[in-house]
Amino acid sequence: MMDYVLSGISLRLTETIVNSAVWIVIGCFIAAVFQRMLGPEKVCRIFGNGTRWSLLSGWLMGMLLPVCSLGVIPVVREMHRAGVSRGTIVAFGLTAPLFNPMSILYGLTLSDPLAILSFSLCALAVVTVLGLVWERFVKVEAVEAEVRSMPTYGIKRVLSLFHSVSIDLTGPSLLFILIGIAGSVGLAVSLEKGYLQNQVEHDNVYAPVMVALIATPIYSTPLLAMSQIGGMFQHGNSIGAAFTLLVLGAGANLGLLAWLGATYGIRRVILFYLLLALTSIGLAYAIDKPLYPKGVTPAGHTHAFDVYTHPYNSVQTNKMELARKQATEFWNANEFGGTKILLGLMALGFLFRIVDSSFDFESWYLVEPAAAVSKMDLFIPGWALGVISVVGLIASSVFACYLYYPDSQQMLYDMDIINADCVTAARTEDWEAAEKWIRYIDDLSRRLEVGVFLRNGSVDEFQSAKAKVFREKLDDLKHAVEAKDSTTSKELSFEVDKAYRRMKETFR
Amino acid sequence: MNLKLVFSLAIIPVVLAMLGCNFGDSVSDGESSKVGLPKLDFHRPKSIELASQRLGELHTSLVSDSDLPKPRRFTIKEVIHGTGASAHSHYYRITDDKETSLDDPHDGHDNMKSQIRMHDLDIDVFTELIDIAHWMPKIAAESDIDKVTWDQIKKLSAELHQKLISQIDLESNDDSKRESYLKIENETEILITKIQFEISKSVQTKNE
Numbered sequence: 238m239m240d241y242v243l244s245g246i247s248l249r250l251t252e253t254i255v256n257s258a259v260w261i262v263i264g265c266f267i268a269a270v271f272q273r274m275l276g277p278e279k280v281c282r283i284f285g286n287g288t289r290w291s292l293l294s295g296w297l298m299g300m301l302l303p304v305c306s307l308g309v310i311p312v313v314r315e316m317h318r319a320g321v322s323r324g325t326i327v328a329f330g331l332t333a334p335l336f337n338p339m340s341i342l343y344g345l346t347l348s349d350p351l352a353i354l355s356f357s358l359c360a361l362a363v364v365t366v367l368g369l370v371w372e373r374f375v376k377v378e379a380v381e382a383e384v385r386s387m388p389t390y391g392i393k394r395v396l397s398l399f400h401s402v403s404i405d406l407t408g409p410s411l412l413f414i415l416i417g418i419a420g421s422v423g424l425a426v427s428l429e430k431g432y433l434q435n436q437v438e439h440d441n442v443y444a445p446v447m448v449a450l451i452a453t454p455i456y457s458t459p460l461l462a463m464s465q466i467g468g469m470f471q472h473g474n475s476i477g478a479a480f481t482l483l484v485l486g487a488g489a490n491l492g493l494l495a496w497l498g499a500t501y502g503i504r505r506v507i508l509f510y511l512l513l514a515l516t517s518i519g520l521a522y523a524i525d526k527p528l529y530p531k532g533v534t535p536a537g538h539t540h541a542f543d544v545y546t547h548p549y550n551s552v553q554t555n556k557m558e559l560a561r562k563q564a565t566e567f568w569n570a571n572e573f574g575g576t577k578i579l580l581g582l583m584a585l586g587f588l589f590r591i592v593d594s595s596f597d598f599e600s601w602y603l604v605e606p607a608a609a610v611s612k613m614d615l616f617i618p619g620w621a622l623g624v625i626s627v628v629g630l631i632a633s634s635v636f637a638c639y640l641y642y643p644d645s646q647q648m649l650y651d652m653d654i655i656n657a658d659c660v661t662a663a664r665t666e667d668w669e670a671a672e673k674w675i676r677y678i679d680d681l682s683r684r685l686e687v688g689v690f691l692r693n694g695s696v697d698e699f700q701s702a703k704a705k706v707f708r709e710k711l712d713d714l715k716h717a718v719e720a721k722d723s724t725t726s727k728e729l730s731f732e733v734d735k736a737y738r739r740m741k742e743t744f745r
Numbered sequence: 746m747n748l749k750l751v752f753s754l755a756i757i758p759v760v761l762a763m764l765g766c767n768f769g770d771s772v773s774d775g776e777s778s779k780v781g782l783p784k785l786d787f788h789r790p791k792s793i794e795l796a797s798q799r800l801g802e803l804h805t806s807l808v809s810d811s812d813l814p815k816p817r818r819f820t821i822k823e824v825i826h827g828t829g830a831s832a833h834s835h836y837y838r839i840t841d842d843k844e845t846s847l848d849d850p851h852d853g854h855d856n857m858k859s860q861i862r863m864h865d866l867d868i869d870v871f872t873e874l875i876d877i878a879h880w881m882p883k884i885a886a887e888s889d890i891d892k893v894t895w896d897q898i899k900k901l902s903a904e905l906h907q908k909l910i911s912q913i914d915l916e917s918n919d920d921s922k923r924e925s926y927l928k929i930e931n932e933t934e935i936l937i938t939k940i941q942f943e944i945s946k947s948v949q950t951k952n953e
Contacts (some may be wrong), residue, residue, distance in 0.1 A: 699895050702886035741887065
């Protein structure tokens with residue numbers, strides 16, 4: 238019994254931490270820029286405080302800034318300290334985890350663009366309703382913006398930024414983030430493997446509600462959520478269920494709700510959550526039929542929820558050993574430094590806290606440097622740096638799209654090698670390698686389409702059809718490899734290879 | 746900050762995790778959570794040439810004076826793994842010339858309790874015709890057909906599919922369906938002929 242729980246916790250915890258680390262760091266960085274570079278007044282101005290555009294500003298900034306539902310926690314805390322209206326905080330806090338430039342691009346190639354646009358607008362509708370209600374009808378004491386002097390120019394300003402990031406990572410933000418992580422891992426362990434695989438079909442009228450009941454503790458990055466939404470579209474699953482998974486699953490989490498409750502009171506946050514759930518479910522039903530993709534044959538199941546459930550069956554043997562092995566593999570395949578940076582900054586945070594007791598950093602940041610100023614030095618105001626930082630972050634995420642989704646020639650060069658490895662592994666009965674390469678090349682084939690879309694504005698239907706056939710053959714091969722069926726694997730490996738070559742021809 | 750609230754909320758994930766402790770071997774004999782069969786594609790032609798040929802055969806059978814062909818019967822074996830919300834099924838076609846594949850033992854299924862159900866799936870000519878028209882682009886994408894031909898096949902098959910689904914009510918009886926089909930006989934014949942022409946042209950080019 239204990240090994241069932243511990244094996245689930247260890248694997249899902251590793252996955253959550255690796256997936257979320259870089260987004261948490263980015264969220265803390267954004268909060269630090271707001272605090273140290275912009276200041277309360279400029280932050281309120283960016284978010285249109287006191288104007289009719291405040292909710293829209295919150296939604297728009299949420300769409301552009303690359304944070305997840307955990308990384309948004311330090312940002313909303315800072316927005317609250319700066320005195321941004323609570324409706325705008327809600328609009329930003331719920332939108333940011335759902336969309337960013339990278340995930341939108343990914344979604345556009347997986348689903349009908351109209352569907353993604355509709356999802357975005359429906360998400361806007363949800364946050365607008367919530368923001369308005371939260372702002373107008375929920376009475377709370379007005380929050381006075383924290384009065385804080387901006388750090389002086391030069392290296393002290395940069396250091397103050399790192400100070401804020403690292404302190405945030407060892408303070409209350411960390412507590413709420415840990416609650417969010419614990420909620421997601423706890424849910425995964427409590428849901429048996431395969432839960433909801435067959436319950437979110439288009440013809441199941443209760444699908445959106447069933448998803449809504451379990452979605453909130455889920456943690457998902459915007460990219461992962463979008464790929465799952467796309468998968469549900471492609472498998473002809475319930476569109477309403479896909480929408481509730483997006484809003485309640487990727488958007489909200491226990492950590493964010495905990496912060497809202499701690500800041501505004503538990504009764505208000507219960508009302509908030511009920512309103513969020515009801516609005517989301519209502520919209521889910523409204524868009525379920527109109528957005529259902531035409532020409533799709535329902536698959537009869539979905540794997541969208543597999544990563545949110547327990548990874549093993551209760552009767553499976555060697556769960557702990559398997560968990561250790563898969564956690565290591567996941568780490569090796571997905572850890573690109575985010576977790577190390579996060580841990581490094583946390584260590585720095587603890588160091589700052591220790592030193593803080595004997596050295597007043599906040600006062601030191603305000604003291605102008607004693608060194609003579611050269612005529613070549615340019616004094617850039619903090620707010621300008623702050624705006625440049627935020628705009629730079631948005632620009633970086635757009636630039637990152639071009640890196641993450643390279644052009645077709647570059648991608649095909651890599652895919653040639655992976656395809657050969659995949660096919661060889663299947664034929665030589667190297668089952669583990671085959672499974673790994675199948676997963677990898679499946680992802681690359683999707684990124685190939687996104688890369689073409691990014692550069693050309695569209696993907697030809699013929700190209701998409703070939704890519705889809707290739708992925709279906711990969712799926713068949715995957716089943717044969719999992720079953721360790723040598724004969725079928727060999728046959729299917731030839732079909733996969735043929736499908737790959739046909740697909741490659743169309744993308745040249 | 747209300748620390749009491751924060752720690753109260755923090756208990757929720759712990760409770761959720763503890764729920765996992767209650768999951769032992771809770772599998773027991775039960776029913777599949779799915780009622781009826783999902784849409785299956787055992788009647789899908791294996792190649793574009795076969796699909797083209799079959800379209801012609803179906804059309805001929807519908808416009809002739811003979812009785813409608815009997816529905817094609819497929820015997821399906823449904824293997825249900827697990828129970829409740831996590832139950833899922835695999836479907837296998839039973840053929841006379843091939844030993845039925847047993848279950849694919851992936852992801853620890855060999856340790857799960859399974860149930861087997863047998864189904865007889867009847868596909869009538871109308872359903873088959875509509876399905877093949879719908880599948881044509883996908884079947885064509887699995888071949889070496891070039892883009893221009895594929896675009897044509899997609900356009901023609903989409904038109905054919907649209908005509909069929911708007912004209913034929915699959916809930917009505919066979920006579921009624923046939924009568925509906927005969928009303929659009931000429932149009933469907935033209936479309937099917939065009940599709941066949943495109944395919945044969947492409948195959949010929951490939952052979953040359």
